[in-house]
Amino acid sequence: MSRENTTRSLDSIDLAALRDPAGIFELVEVVGNGTYGQVYKGRHVKTGQLAAIKVMEVTEEEEEEIKLEINMLKSYSHHRNIATYYGAFIKRSLAGQDHQLWLVMEYCGAGSVTDLVKKTKGNCLKEDWISYICREVLRVRLS
DSSP states (O other): OOHHHHHHHHHTOOGGGSOOOTTTEEEEEEEEEOSSEEEEEEEETTTOOEEEEEEEEOOGGGHHHHHHHHHHHHHHTTSTTSOOEEEEEEEOOOTTSOOEEEEEEEOOTTOOHHHHHHHTTTSOOOHHHHHHHHHHHHHHHHO
16 A cells, blocks of 8 residues: 555544444453553454454544554455454543544454464474464565
C-alpha cells in the first residue's frame, strides 16, 4: 500500500463511529501484552468462536498509529500467515476517561514464534522448526 493510499484511507476511518462490542464479543482471559495494551482470548457471544482481542486506550496522540494498524490488518490479513482481522470496536468509557478500542482477530492458540522460543527454556530451536519459520516468513514477504 503506498503512503498516499495509506494517508487517504486513514481519513476514512472514524473511530467514534465504530460499534460497541457489548453483546458481540466478550473477554475471557489475558493472554499477553501488546505495545499499546493487553491481548485477551475472547469469544463471539452468539457462536462461541474464539478470537484474540487487543484492548487499547484511545488517546489523541496514538489515534493515527491505531488507524494505521487497522488499515494494515484490513489490507494484509487475507494471507495464510497473518491472523484474520474480524473488526474494530469502541467500548465507550465514562466522561473524562479514554475509550477502549478492541481490535478483534483470529485466535492463534499455539502463540507466536516468541512464545515458542520462550518455551524452549534456553535451549535452541530445532533446525526443522527454524527452517519452517524461515520459509513461512519468506512466503509473507513475497506475497
